[in-house]
Amino acid sequence: MGRQPCCEKVGLKRGPWTMEEDSKLMSFILNNGIQCWRLVPKLAGIYIHILCLMRCGKSCRLRWINYLRPDLKRGAFSEEEEDMIIELHSRLGNRWSKIAAHLPGRTDNEIKNHWNTRIKKKLKLLGLDPITHNPINLPKSSTETEEINNHEKLDFQENISPDYQMLQKSEEALLICGSNQDKNDQSSSCIEMESSIMLQNIEPLGNISMEPFQINWMDNPFIWDGFSTFGESFP
DNA sequence: AACCCCCCCAACCGCCATCTG
DNA sequence: ACAGATGGCGGTTGGGGGGGT
Structure with a gap:
């Protein structure tokens, strides 16, 4: 209850x-x-x-x-903000408050609304699943069709979804960073701390x-x- | 002009985590 | 240790506005 x-x-x-x-x-x-x-x-x-x-x-x-x-930022989301939301969502999922912590002046509610009304559709148009951020309807590999499927994947990545390639690159970069997750958590805490200080100021x-x-x-x-x-x- | 449909987003609801006495 | 109070979060809703017919 x-x-x-x-x-x-x-x-x-x-x-x-x-x-x-x-x-x-x-x-x-x-x-x-x-x-x-x-x-x-x-x-x-x-x-x-x-x-x-x-x-x-x-x-x-x-x-x-x-x-x-x-301190709220009003108005439409910029391309940079949208890209950041997509990238953060791929790592954090629907944790809107955590995502909002990385976007000064934006609220979790605002980001959630923007995600549900715009970005979801945008990703679908790009052939991406808005939940998993993976390509939609990509055939699963099997021993017999693996090569064909790999070609299809390559075609998809090269011709259909440049944004997906960008996402892959950012994920790779995060892997290289290693402890980046901790760093993000710290920066998130810093933002929260700064916000509370700002309120008092x-x-x-x-x-x-x-x-x-x-x-x-x-x-x-x-x-x-x-x-x-x-x-x-x-x- | 009137109606309908769809989209957007502010606000609410219910749940969970944390705090407090 | 416990129960109730409170803060915070994510999901959902519904009203207003704009566009199409």
């Missing part, structure tokens, strides 16, 4: 977040940091507007991580509600032009 729902569902709001809710949550986290997600909605409400933010802690956490975090310098304000982010201040243009000019 899993645990019970994180909070009492009665009276809690669900569905899309409003700008007001975003404002409350953002203000609270920037000013207080995150100690306990379950308390955030109540505290955020008391802190800003007396009214409670009628969301469960889990919903607040998700909204912050996937949408409000100031946020310094809101102005009024958060509807006016432009400045955030010091890893000693790189930027101006966030408020909630009026939310979702479009969010840095």
